Every structure is written in structure tokens, then in C-alpha cells.
Amino acid sequence: MSNINADIIVEAIRKLECDLPEDVEKKLLEIREKEEGLSRIVIDSIIENIRYAREEKVPICQDTGIIEFFVKGSKGFKEIKKIIEEAIKRAVKEVPIRANTVNPFTRENQGENLGRFHPIIHFEYEDNDFMRIDILAKGAGSENVSCIYMLDPVKGIKGIKEAVIDTIRKANGKPCPPIIVGIGVGGNMELAVHLSKYALLRPINQRSPYEFVRKLEEELEEEINSLGIGPMGFGGKTTVINVAIEWAHCHTASLPLCINIQCWALRRISIIYDGKEVKITR
């Protein structure tokens, strides 16, 4: 087994919810200097909030989201599922995280953040003795304005750009900008969504290794910021903190595109077992 237990996962969830990754916080400090008026006051509040949450060990945002787990390794999948379930149950009381999951028809909330198909865990086989768990907590404000398109292939890169800009313009202040945009291009419908989530896990400013994708990321970032939506939609220079694109080959008749919008509070963390010890890292 991987030596990963519920204590470590609860600890990772606490850090995930109460402290923002360094790269995101650094970027917000840079943004502060560019903004003025109401938008600057908004960024000041955000920075004060991040610091206060860290000191007091309380969640940054009351919407502690749906916590999603991406598990990679070669063994221990059965055990890790049980451990994650136990950790989620405990985290509701110990961190705390808000009980967010409800029955979609009756809206009944059982209060444990569990339920049918929860917690959401993706398993990916990797041929080694390590285990890596990437954890993402995403709130509904930004998830609700995220979009999946099945574009006509003839629309090409121009069509991709138009769909991204249109989605962000419509989302306006709703997803708590400045936002991070994770984009999945290609695959099939569900793979495009999956890729967009992986894009959100990538460190800020770490560009795609593919030259044509890197160029698209940079162009989109510039175009989104020129919309002028600004922090909370109050107007300003910064609408987007980062654009990251992941891609896969797709059907000759398809051009799947998922635009995953993430609020400024990008809450991600990883647990890594390297064969010897377990580490919580970002």
C-alpha cells in the first residue's frame, strides 16, 4: 500500500481550503498594482481575506466546493477510495467544509458531502510504485458558468476563440473574476471536460509545451483581458489570471471544446507517495 491514510487527506483538505497556492497569491499581488478605484478595493479585500484565512485556519470561501480527486498509480485503488470517503466525512466536521452535495431531484442534503457517485474520484493507471493524488475544490459560482461545446471542425481555431470569448463575456462578474480558465480541446465530450480540469491543475504561467497551444493561450489571455470585465465585474485591466489549454486527438467529424472557468480562489493541492514517504505539496 501507499501509506496514504485519512489523516493525511484531511490535512491536505484543510490546507486546500484554508490556504491559496503561492503562485496564485503572487499573481493577485501583481494584479493589485495594476487596478484602481473599486477594483483595487476588491483585490485588497481578497488579499486581506487570503491572509486572514491562513492565519485563522478557516476556509477562504464558504463554498468549499465539490472536492474532486485525481488518483494516479498502479495499486491501492480499492483502499484509497475508502480512505477518501472517510476523509471527506471527517473534513465536514474537522476543517470544516460545507455540506454541499444534494439529491438533484429532491434537493435533500444528507450533510456528509457524500451521496451517489461521491466523492468524485478519477483513477489513472501509471506503471510505477508511486501514488499521486491531485485534489481540486471547485465552487458552484464558477462551475455553473463553465461550458462544453461540440463545434463543427470547420470553425477551427477562430471558432474556439469565439466560443471562449463569448462564454467569458456572458459569465461577466458571476464566477468571481479575476478568473483562471482551463480549456480542453479535442478528445470526445467527456475527455474535453476532463482535460479542462487538468488544465486548472497546471501551475500558473507554466505554458503548454506545444508551440501552437502556447500561442493560443497567450492570445486568449490578452483578448479576455481586453474585455475589461475586471475584478468582480467592476471593470479593470485584469479579468483573467491565467489561461491553460490541454488537448487530445479527436474524431474527424468533431471539435470538442470545454471552457472550465475557475474563480480567483483556485484551490488545488497534491499528495505524493514516492515509494518511501508521503508528502503534501503544491
Added chain:
Amino acid sequence: MKIWKLSTILNDEVIEKLNIGDIVYFSGILFTMRDMAHLRAVELLRRGEELPFDLRNKIIYHCGPLLKGLKVVSAGPTTSMRMEELEEELIKFTGLKGIIGKGGMGEKTLNALKKYHCVYMEFPGGAGALAAKRIKSIKEVYWKDLGDPEAVWVLEVEDFGPCFITMDSKGNRLR
């Protein structure tokens, strides 16, 4: 841009003075009301029934707080636009005077703000820990059967803000 320190009991005279771009810090009580509380309240009011709490001249907060025991630990605003369909009726029936949320609201609410002398304000989205710092206690809770995030929590607040006026009672909006 003006900065105000106000009580959470409002009246038409005060509402009239508030303009878009102003910032308010509130002391008093707020009623959290989001999706399901809006739905239940409006359904009751349409049938001519009364709510178990009085919203006249008061402020509602689009928020589903995060609690640890009986302490609010994080309580920022939720996206207001989801309440757009029901807000006009809630304002009309109850006589509430202020709404705090995030992300802005639509034309229907903007018209209702003008007609019934009410304002819409925004607390910085995601700043839940900071909001909770300004919440002193939980006075009361209604409709707990809706689940903790959706229940109506009556919160005692002190200098709760910054609340940015983004839609005023004169038909103006920031965006």
C-alpha cells in the same frame, strides 16, 4: 464614491441617498436567503401566508454560510443571478430594503429596486473568511430542513463590508 456606516434597518430616505459606486459598512442583522429560501418564501407569500420572520425595512444576504458548531467561519456571497426570477416578488411582498450578493442582477430586479425603493449591493466574492470576521453571532435560524447552506440564518454583524452599491433605487447600475 461615498463611504457609509449604516444600520441594517433602512428607510426610503436613506435608500434615496445611496448611489452606485458607494461603499457601505453595516451593523445590525442580516437574513441569509438563497435559492431554496427564495422559492419557499415566494410560494408562501403567493398563497397569502406569512413568513416566520419579518423582512420589512431589512436586508437579505445571498449567502450559504459555513459553520463550525454555532460559529460562522466563512460566509461570503453566492451568485445573485440565480435569484433573479423570484427577487421582484420577494421585494414586493415583504418590503425588504436591501440585498447583498455578488455578480449583479437583471432588469426585472433593477425595475423592482426602483419601484419599491430598494438597493442591491455586492460583497467581494470569495472573501468568505473576511465576511465571517464581521459576523458576531447567529441570532436565529429558520427552515433548517432545507439544509445548512439553504436555511435562513439571522446573523448579527458589525461593520459588515465593503458592500459596493452596484444597483441603486434610481435605475442606475454599475455594469
